[in-house]
Amino acid sequence: MVKKNVYVFHAVISYFPKFIKYVFKNFPSARIAFYVTLTSIAFEYIALTVMIPLSKVGGLSDPGTSSDISKAWSSIAAWLGWADDDRTWIWIFLFLFCLRLLLGFLQTAINTLVSKKIMSDLSSGIFRRVMADEPLSEIYKRSVGHYSSLGGDEAYRAGQIFLNSMNAISGGIGALVGLAVLFSLSLHAFYLTILFLVICGLLIYFSIKIIFPWNAKSISLNREASTVFIESFNGIRSIRSMGGESYVANKYLDLILRYGKTLFFLELHNSGIRLIPGLILIVLSLIFLFPQSELIGKISIVNLFAILAILTRVLSSLGVVLSSGGKMLIDIHSAIDLNDVIGAREGGTDNNEISHLRISEIKSIELCNLSYGYTSNSPVLVDINAKLTSGNTYALVGKSGAGKSTLSDILLGLLAPISGWAMIGVLPYEKIEGKSIRRKIILVEQQTRIFSASIKENIKFGLSCTEDEINFAVDTSGLRPFVNSLSHGIDTLLDYQGANLSGGQRQRIGLARAIVRNPDVLILDEATSALDGQTRDFVLKNLKELYKDKILLFITHDSNVIQTVNEVWHINNGSLVIEKKFKS
Numbered sequence: 001m002v003k004k005n006v007y008v009f010h011a012v013i014s015y016f017p018k019f020i021k022y023v024f025k026n027f028p029s030a031r032i033a034f035y036v037t038l039t040s041i042a043f044e045y046i047a048l049t050v051m052i053p054l055s056k057v058g059g060l061s062d063p064g065t066s067s068d069i070s071k072a073w074s075s076i077a078a079w080l081g082w083a084d085d086d087r088t089w090i091w092i093f094l095f096l097f098c099l100r101l102l103l104g105f106l107q108t109a110i111n112t113l114v115s116k117k118i119m120s121d122l123s124s125g126i127f128r129r130v131m132a133d134e135p136l137s138e139i140y141k142r143s144v145g146h147y148s149s150l151g152g153d154e155a156y157r158a159g160q161i162f163l164n165s166m167n168a169i170s171g172g173i174g175a176l177v178g179l180a181v182l183f184s185l186s187l188h189a190f191y192l193t194i195l196f197l198v199i200c201g202l203l204i205y206f207s208i209k210i211i212f213p214w215n216a217k218s219i220s221l222n223r224e225a226s227t228v229f230i231e232s233f234n235g236i237r238s239i240r241s242m243g244g245e246s247y248v249a250n251k252y253l254d255l256i257l258r259y260g261k262t263l264f265f266l267e268l269h270n271s272g273i274r275l276i277p278g279l280i281l282i283v284l285s286l287i288f289l290f291p292q293s294e295l296i297g298k299i300s301i302v303n304l305f306a307i308l309a310i311l312t313r314v315l316s317s318l319g320v321v322l323s324s325g326g327k328m329l330i331d332i333h334s335a336i337d338l339n340d341v342i343g344a345r346e347g348g349t350d351n352n353e354i355s356h357l358r359i360s361e362i363k364s365i366e367l368c369n370l371s372y373g374y375t376s377n378s379p380v381l382v383d384i385n386a387k388l389t390s391g392n393t394y395a396l397v398g399k400s401g402a403g404k405s406t407l408s409d410i411l412l413g414l415l416a417p418i419s420g421w422a423m424i425g426v427l428p429y430e431k432i433e434g435k436s437i438r439r440k441i442i443l444v445e446q447q448t449r450i451f452s453a454s455i456k457e458n459i460k461f462g463l464s465c466t467e468d469e470i471n472f473a474v475d476t477s478g479l480r481p482f483v484n485s486l487s488h489g490i491d492t493l494l495d496y497q498g499a500n501l502s503g504g505q506r507q508r509i510g511l512a513r514a515i516v517r518n519p520d521v522l523i524l525d526e527a528t529s530a531l532d533g534q535t536r537d538f539v540l541k542n543l544k545e546l547y548k549d550k551i552l553l554f555i556t557h558d559s560n561v562i563q564t565v566n567e568v569w570h571i572n573n574g575s576l577v578i579e580k581k582f583k584s
Contacts, residue, residue, distance in 0.1 A: 016161075016165075019158070019161060019162075020165075023114070023118060023162055026121065027114055027117055027118065027121075029110060029113060029114050029117070030114045030162065032110060033107065033110040033111050033114050033166060034166070036103065036106055036107045036110055037107050037111075037166055037169065037170045039103060040100060040103040040104050040106075040107050040170065041170060041173045041174050041177070043096060043099050043100040043103055044097075044100045044174050044177065044178075045174075045177045046096055047093055047096035047097045047100055049069050049073070050073060050089050050092050050093040050096065073089070073092075077092075107166075107170065111162065111163050111166045111167070112163060114162055114163075115159035115160055115162050115163040116159060117159075118158060118159040118161075118162055119155050119156050119158065119159030122151075122155040122158050122159070123151045123152065123155040126147070126150050126151040126155060127151050130147050130151075132434075132435065133434070135415075135416070136409060136414040136415055137374065137415055137416075140374070143223060143224075143227040144226070144227050144230050144231060145222070145223035145224055145225065145226035145227030145228070145229075145230065146223050146227075148223075148226045148227075148230060149219065149222050149223045149226055152226075153219075153222055154219070160328075161328055163324075164324040164328035165324070165328050167324035168321050168324040168328060171321040171324065172321045175321060179193060179194075207269070210269070211266065211269055214262060214265055214266060214269075215266065217262050218259060218262040218263060218266060221255055221258050221259040221262060222259055224255050225252060225255040225256050225259055228248065228251055228252045228255060229252060232248045232252070234497070357427060357431055357432050357433065357436075358432070358433050358436040359424060359425075359427070359432055359436050359437070359440060361440070361520055362390075362424055362425070362440045362441065362520035362521055362551070363389065363390045363425060363520075364387060364388060364389045364390065364424070364425060365387070365388040365411060365422065365423070365424055365521065365551070366386075366387045366388075366422070366423045367384045367385060367386045367387070367410075367420070367421075367422050367423075368385060368420055368421055368422075368423065369383050369384075369385060369419065369420035369421075370383070370384040370385075370410070370417045370419070370420035370421065370422060371383060371384070371417060371418055371419045371420055371574075372403075372406060372410060372415060372417050372418055373418060379418075379574055380403045380406045380574055381403050381406060381407060381410075381417075381574050381576075382574040382575055383420070383575070384407070384420070384575075384576045385576070386569060386576055386578060388411075388521070388551050388553065389551070390520070390549055390550050390551050391548065391549055391550075392551065392552075392566045392567065393544065393547070393551075393552040393553075393554070393564065393565040393566050393567075394551075394552070394553045394554065394565055394566065394567045394568075394569060395553075395554045395555075395556055395561060395562045395565040395567070395568045395569065396408070396553060396554065396555045396556075396569045396571065397555075397556065397557065397562065397568060397569065397570055397571070398570060398571035398572055399572070402571045402572055402573070402574075403571055403574055404525075404555050404571060405525065405555070407571065408443060408523050408525060408553075408555060410422055411441060411521070411523065411553075412437070412438065412441055412443055412523070413429055413432075413434055413437040413438065413441070416429070416430065424437070439517075439519070440519055440520045440521060441519060441520070441521040441523065442514045442517055442519040442521070442522055442523070443514075443523045443525060444507075444510045444511055444513075444514045444522070444523070444524050444525065444527040445510065445525050445526075445527065446507070446525055446526035446527060446529055446530075447506070448498075448506045448507055448509055448510030448513070448527075449497075449510075450494055450497055450498025450501060450506060450509065451494075452493075452494065452495070452496055453493070453494065454488075454490070454491045454492060454493050454494065455483065455486075455489075455490045455491070455492055455494065455509065456470060456490045456491055458494060458509055458513065459473060459474070459490075459509060459512045459513050459516055460516070461513055463516060463517060465516055469516055470490070470512075470516060472515070472516075473511075473512040473513075473515040473516035474490065474512055476511075476512070476515050476539075476542045476543075476546060477508045477509075477511035477512040477515055477539060477542075478508050478511075478531070478535045478538050478539045478542075479505075479508040479509065479511075479512050482505050482508065502530070503530030504530040504531045504532065504535065506530070507527055507528065507529070507530050507531060508531070508535075508539075510527060511524075511527060511528075511539065511543075515546070519550075520550050520551065521550065521551040521552075521553070522543070522547060522550070522551070522552050522553070523553045523555065524543075524552075524553070524554050524555065524556070525555040526555060526556055526557070526558075528540065528556075528558070528561065529556075529558065533560075536558075536560070536561075537560075540560075540561065540564060544564065552565075565581065566580070566581055567579065567580050567581060568581065
């Protein structure tokens with residue numbers, strides 16, 4: 001446990017400087033927030049120094065104590081034509097403190113704005129990184145809840161790190177300044193505050209020691225609950241058809257209840273942290289002010305006002321340090337998984353695609369002694385040697401689980417081989433920019449992913465293309481009869497995950513989506529399996545004509561498709577046997 005706590009502490013300490021660098025580099029408003037914080041503290045300091053001449057009026061301090069500050073304020077009062085009395089100093093104090101409150105509000109507003117910008121930037125950055133750069137092998141190992149939690153709750157916590165750190169800094173500096181002023185007014189009150197500080201320091205230490213495991217538990221439960229929710233939502237048809245509604249509902253209920261209990265403990269802990277300092281102060285004050293105690297003599301109302309005003313601000317600032325500092329450490333601990341995202345923004349990870357080459361055209365892809373396995377002791381592909389060249393069509397066949405999809409993922413650049421290599425022309429994949437590969441090699445899956453948008457938007461999917469290009473893709477994919485049957489045509493909105501589409505309609509949209517991108521290599525993973533024979537033959541004829549000078553790879557069990565290709569790749573137990581045929 002000790003080693004684990006040391007590791008966590010080290011991770012927190014190493015994360016914070018990188019986080020601060022990221023914030024101040026990417027958010028100019030963070031610098032404004034810092035300057036406003038310093039100005040706000042300065043006004044508080046100025047307001048607190050008014051307590052020194054106020055205490056002299058009450059006769060608390062010795063004549064020589066902080067004489068320079070008293071003389072300065074006396075000169076200001078004389079310049080304004082005001083009397084050197086308690087009414088003047090109380091008025092100035094209240095005026096300055098009013099300005100301090102207004103600056104404090106501005107400080108809170110800017111800090112909150114920056115924290116929300118950080119949250120938005122990290123959340124979108126995480127989503128973009130997962131979509132474009134996160135290795136597919138890494139995504140397979142993690143749950144969907146892991147990434148949804150990173151982009152949601154943990155991105156929010158990262159934004160709170162800045163807010164709480166600025167509050168802690170503000171409170172810390174304000175407390176130090178207040179202690180200096182308090183020292184000049186009353187040694188008794190100063191020593192009482194120091195005792196309070198020591199107790200609070202011990203409280204922080206034991207609090208953090210207790211809270212870290214609970215915080216880790218809340219993160220884990222949040223990810224598990226998110227995973228169950230998202231996977232169940234996406235699989236709702238299957239769940240209902242198998243009568244599994246109660247099972248998934250109860251599973252989610254159990255996780256969310258445990259998550260709620262953990263959050264309750266964390267919130268109770270945070271509330272206790274805010275409450276305990278006040279209780280400690282009251283107990284110490286009861287001891288200090290006991291009627292028969294000789295710890296202090298009789299004090300005037302003015303003296304009491306001065307000491308209590310400063311002591312209130314000091315203890316309030318210390319409370320902010322205690323509360324915000326504790327929250328900051330907890331949020332840093334929660335957001336450590338965001339470290340690689342921030343590193344990517346600062347250029348500190350292995351995401352170095354900028355230095356990689358871009359390809360303009362693919363004429364051939366060669367696999368040389370290529371092997372791959374999701375675990376080191378269980379290879380899926382072993383010593384694969386094969387070559388795809390433009391002007392040819394291929395069929396990849398094999399039993400379920402033989403490695404067909406794994407091989408297609410390697411061709412797409414989504415998985416990297418554990419040995420051997422894949423090359424485009426004379427360039428190995430690892431030397432080529434990933435996005436460049438994915439623009440030239442397109443996969444059409446058996447179950448085309450449909451998004452909540454129109455048919456046209458599902459075909460374009462972010463691509464800038466002309467109406468003629470879209471119409472050509474619709475015609476070539478055999479989608480035209482379906483589009484013409486709709487009252488809104490290609491602008492018809494589709495339901496969630498294409499619930500209002502048949503399997504064949506879904507596949508034709510996927511084909512049109514690929515055709516409009518005009519790739520050099522088109523991989524069809526059972527992409528015509530849901531089409532009737534006539535439509536399938538129509539689509540195959542169009543594709544073979546369209547790709548007569550490019551590379552067309554079918555992953556299929558359809559004998560009608562297999563008969564039309566130039567080479568058949570038989571994959572079995574991780575090995576590949578190539579059957580060459582006459583060119584059609």
